[in-house]
Amino acid sequence: MADLSINFAGVRSPNPFWLASAPPTNSAYQVNKAFEQGWGGAVWKTIGTPVLNVSSRYGGWEYNGNKLAAINNIELISDRPLAVNLREIAEVKKLWPDRAVVVSAMFESDPKVWADAVKRIEDTGADAIELNYGCPHGMSERGMGSAVGQVPEYCTMITEWVTSVANIPVIVKLTPNITDIKPPARAAVAGKADAISLINTINSVIGVDLDSFQLKPNVGGKGGHGGYAGPAVKPIALSMLSEVMQIDEFGGQTLPVSGMGGIQTWRDAAEFLLLGATSLQVCTAVMHYGFRIIEDLTDGLSNWLDEKGAASIKEVIGAAVPKYSAFNELNLSYKVVARIDEAKCINCNLCYIACDEGAHQCIDLTVDGAKINPSAYTGSAKPQPVVREDDCVGCNLCSLVCPVDGCISMVEVAPERSSVTWGEITQKLPEITTNWDEMKKYREKVGIDIH
Amino acid sequence: MDTTNLTLEELQTRFTELKPPMSKNEARTEANRCLYCFDAPCIKACPTSIDVPTFIRKISTDNVLGSAKTILEANLMGATCSRVCPVEELCEGACVLNAENEKPIEIGRLQRYATDYLYERDIQPFDLAEKNGKKVAVIGAGPAGLTCAGELAKLGYDATVFEKNDLPGGLSTYGIVVMREPIRVALEEVEFVEKLGVEVKTNSEVGADISTDALLNDYDAVFIGAGMGKVPNLCIPGEDLEGVTEALSFIAETKLAEKEGLEQLRNLPIGKHVAVIGAGNTGIDAATIAKRLGAERVTIVYRRTDLEMPAYTFEYDFIKNERVEFRFLTQPIEILGENGKVVGLKCIRMELGEAGADGRRRPEPVEGSEWVLGCDHVIKAIGQEKLRGLHEAFGLETEKGYIKTDEQLRTSNSKIFAGGDCIRLEGEAMTVTAAEDGKIAARSIHQWLAEKEEGK
Numbered sequence: 001m002a003d004l005s006i007n008f009a010g011v012r013s014p015n016p017f018w019l020a021s022a023p024p025t026n027s028a029y030q031v032n033k034a035f036e037q038g039w040g041g042a043v044w045k046t047i048g049t050p051v052l053n054v055s056s057r058y059g060g061w062e063y064n065g066n067k068l069a070a071i072n073n074i075e076l077i078s079d080r081p082l083a084v085n086l087r088e089i090a091e092v093k094k095l096w097p098d099r100a101v102v103v104s105a106m107f108e109s110d111p112k113v114w115a116d117a118v119k120r121i122e123d124t125g126a127d128a129i130e131l132n133y134g135c136p137h138g139m140s141e142r143g144m145g146s147a148v149g150q151v152p153e154y155c156t157m158i159t160e161w162v163t164s165v166a167n168i169p170v171i172v173k174l175t176p177n178i179t180d181i182k183p184p185a186r187a188a189v190a191g192k193a194d195a196i197s198l199i200n201t202i203n204s205v206i207g208v209d210l211d212s213f214q215l216k217p218n219v220g221g222k223g224g225h226g227g228y229a230g231p232a233v234k235p236i237a238l239s240m241l242s243e244v245m246q247i248d249e250f251g252g253q254t255l256p257v258s259g260m261g262g263i264q265t266w267r268d269a270a271e272f273l274l275l276g277a278t279s280l281q282v283c284t285a286v287m288h289y290g291f292r293i294i295e296d297l298t299d300g301l302s303n304w305l306d307e308k309g310a311a312s313i314k315e316v317i318g319a320a321v322p323k324y325s326a327f328n329e330l331n332l333s334y335k336v337v338a339r340i341d342e343a344k345c346i347n348c349n350l351c352y353i354a355c356d357e358g359a360h361q362c363i364d365l366t367v368d369g370a371k372i373n374p375s376a377y378t379g380s381a382k383p384q385p386v387v388r389e390d391d392c393v394g395c396n397l398c399s400l401v402c403p404v405d406g407c408i409s410m411v412e413v414a415p416e417r418s419s420v421t422w423g424e425i426t427q428k429l430p431e432i433t434t435n436w437d438e439m440k441k442y443r444e445k446v447g448i449d450i451h
Numbered sequence: 452m453d454t455t456n457l458t459l460e461e462l463q464t465r466f467t468e469l470k471p472p473m474s475k476n477e478a479r480t481e482a483n484r485c486l487y488c489f490d491a492p493c494i495k496a497c498p499t500s501i502d503v504p505t506f507i508r509k510i511s512t513d514n515v516l517g518s519a520k521t522i523l524e525a526n527l528m529g530a531t532c533s534r535v536c537p538v539e540e541l542c543e544g545a546c547v548l549n550a551e552n553e554k555p556i557e558i559g560r561l562q563r564y565a566t567d568y569l570y571e572r573d574i575q576p577f578d579l580a581e582k583n584g585k586k587v588a589v590i591g592a593g594p595a596g597l598t599c600a601g602e603l604a605k606l607g608y609d610a611t612v613f614e615k616n617d618l619p620g621g622l623s624t625y626g627i628v629v630m631r632e633p634i635r636v637a638l639e640e641v642e643f644v645e646k647l648g649v650e651v652k653t654n655s656e657v658g659a660d661i662s663t664d665a666l667l668n669d670y671d672a673v674f675i676g677a678g679m680g681k682v683p684n685l686c687i688p689g690e691d692l693e694g695v696t697e698a699l700s701f702i703a704e705t706k707l708a709e710k711e712g713l714e715q716l717r718n719l720p721i722g723k724h725v726a727v728i729g730a731g732n733t734g735i736d737a738a739t740i741a742k743r744l745g746a747e748r749v750t751i752v753y754r755r756t757d758l759e760m761p762a763y764t765f766e767y768d769f770i771k772n773e774r775v776e777f778r779f780l781t782q783p784i785e786i787l788g789e790n791g792k793v794v795g796l797k798c799i800r801m802e803l804g805e806a807g808a809d810g811r812r813r814p815e816p817v818e819g820s821e822w823v824l825g826c827d828h829v830i831k832a833i834g835q836e837k838l839r840g841l842h843e844a845f846g847l848e849t850e851k852g853y854i855k856t857d858e859q860l861r862t863s864n865s866k867i868f869a870g871g872d873c874i875r876l877e878g879e880a881m882t883v884t885a886a887e888d889g890k891i892a893a894r895s896i897h898q899w900l901a902e903k904e905e906g907k
Binding site: 296303304 | 474475476484487489505508509511512513514516517520
């Protein structure tokens with residue numbers, strides 16, 4: 001039974017799973033229920049300036065039978081009175097001393113207002129503050145939320161107002177609606193943040209109704225962009241997490257990162273841990289299924305750690321980070337080719353059409369070893385897809401679309417030339433980056449043949 | 452009667468499992484089809500309250516080990532139950548998708564997928580409490596006894612199971628047909644319970660090899676999970692002719708043969724024309740086996756009609772495809788023989804009269820309607836006698852031959868608890884209800900002994 005407990009910038013929790021700041025953490029009723037069922041921590045739904053919400057707040061993307069492949073929302077920060085929230089936070093913290101109770105906050109950009117807010121938050125006994133620089137709708141128009149997260153200087157300024165008066169750790173939550181996540185991350189460090197969390201929701205229009213022509217969600221005949229979340233956003237979150245790990249303070253684990261964005265299962269959580277996250281925040285999965293998912297999150301993660309021989313979760317945090325590289329550091333002579341296991345193949349031919357029309361035309365349909373043209377073949381035998389290994393560039397597409405587990409493998413083959421990266425080549429032979437004749441000469445010299 | 456003379460290929464086709472295991476992909480796809488309901492009706496439909504949505508979700512998240520643990524936590528006989536439970540009447544019948552006219556989730560096969568995974572890897576997933584020095588004796592290594600012993604072992608008790616037969620497992624081993632559960636599965640299930648620290652002693656009959664007094668003196672509590680007795684006699688002439696067998700030993704022989712390899716089934720004697728008396732699930736099972744062993748004609752003879760017959764509807768549907776014939780409203784009155792061997796079953800036509808005390812219409816013979824069903828093999832499947840020996844030896848109160856128990860499954864002797872078929876005066880005698888009895892009794896024993904300890 002692996003040890004799942006974490007220490008996040010001084011905030012302890014018995015497992016790394018926190019509820020993200022969102023509808024599930026709107027009230028003591030909910031957070032108490034969550035802690036009863038085993039959640040390690042909760043980030044309270046953002047408290048701050050007064051707001052009014054609309055009716056018809058969430059839209060969903062139903063994809064191939066999955067009701068919520070993604071969700072988006074135009075709900076704002078907490079619309080419950082500030083005093084009610086603060087009182088409930090204090091009650092919850094008293095009941096659950098060993099769980100992480102973090103308060104997400106978004107106030108007007110005034111240092112005195114922030115100083116007062118920090119004091120009131122600290123009076124609740126909460127373990128940390130999370131600064132919400134991410135709401136992409138409703139708050140950004142008022143100069144808060146993502147309006148801060150998109151301008152690094154504002155980020156540093158407001159963070160410093162808070163960290164200069166706070167006695168508890170300050171976490172800065174970043175918005176993904178930005179070209180490069182590293183400047184706001186660095187800005188948070190410059191503002192003396194104790195940690196960062198990412199990602200907040202992504203700008204999105206989740207769909208249009210084909211009958212009424214309304215946007216979804218529709219508020220009295222109008223719609224707008226909302227914050228996108230759920231399973232579909234995980235790769236974007238993982239990418240930004242990887243980018244942030246390139247900053248010394250985070251990659252070196254001096255300052256921790258709380259990772260979120262599409263975590264549904266323990267496997268998703270493990271991916272965030274491997275890419276450097278210390279705590280994990282979950283929202284959409286809870287909105288879909290309820291707090292009970294915590295049991296499999298912890299059980300599955302624990303079983304996986306046992307299987308990997310890790311006694312504690314700390315042994316896997318960041319274990320994949322050293323593998324993250326820039327494109328021009330990748331070895332151009334590394335080669336894989338696709339291999340189809342004919343015994344497992346069910347002759348759906350999806351690999352063939354993907355390769356022929358969507359990639360590099362190196363799979364043939366064959367009968368008795370001879371290539372056939374599917375639009376001309378009239379025989380009764382089922383054609384067998386076969387990879388032309390000499391031409392296969394190892395793009396992976398066929399292995400991704402194949403529906404049969406283990407039927408198509410990407411097999412590493414001996415490289416045809418010595419290791420070299422794009423960075424190395426272009427340093428020695430910069431002319432190949434602009435001149436096709438020079439590129440042709442280089443290819444002939446090293447034996448690269450593109451069919 | 453000859454032996455079956457089937458080729459190995461034919462045996463393999465006829466006696467491999469009816470429901471094949473799921474592949475990883477199939478299991479994952481089906482698990483993802485499950486809605487993961489909250490407060491799901493399938494949980495309530497399961498007599499052992501297995502948290503079905505959670506175990507299925509764990510298959511979809513690829514935490515199959517966790518899935519198996521979720522199942523076995525609620526039901527130590529999860530592997531057998533996944534193969535034998537009447538899921539159409541229980542969990543799958545309750546699935547919310549039925550209301551949508553969608554196929555219900557294949558809960559049984561998913562449960563098998565998860566338990567197979569754990570058994571294949573020989574993993575014992577439970578944390579066992581420290582031994583508390585207390586001893587419990589369990590009589591009968593069937594589902595009720597094994598579950599009671601296993602649950603107590605998890606709580607730190609020393610549980611010893613006394614099994615009178617050569618092999619443990621009870622009806623899981625001897626009574627469930629090969630096509631539903633190969634004998635290996637039942638025996639592995641016993642091994643799993645032994646891994647919890649339970650000692651199983653076979654060839655140990657209480658009353659013969661060990662006295663009831665010894666049990667009461669040497670153990671802190673006793674659990675009786677001894678099941679039912681043998682198939683009763685028909686009490687008609689000709690019953691001891693060669694070619695008359697009873698269903699349970701007929702099925703048991705196929706299980707014992709299969710244990711040594713499917714080709715052993717070739718050595719089993721089977722008639723050309725078989726008459727099966729009784730249309731309960733055992734009768735249907737026996738008829739299925741007889742047909743698949745190569746009998747040319749198998750006829751089930753039953754004194755009421757298909758509307759009254761006790762077998763599950765899906766069993767009836769199944770047997771129709773086996774090309775077994777039914778003669779309803781038919782009562783055997785004599786087994787006819789020549790040279791000591793069965794040559795026919797003399798029957799009389801029945802008609803349904805007034806309802807009896809149990810609410811079922813009583814069959815009454817139609818005068819002068821005798822006729823003979825030609826056959827060379829008669830299989831009796833008319834239920835089981837209640838056990839008398841043990842009940843009398845312990846001096847326990849019974850009702851209609853079943854051991855009387857209270858809600859805690861305690862008998863009239865405060866040190867003795869009981870469960871499974873031997874207490875089943877009401878309700879269906881299923882593996883899963885026996886397992887639930889084992890759990891309840893274990894909890895009761897634990898509570899009683901803990902209170903006694905505190906009182907000291």
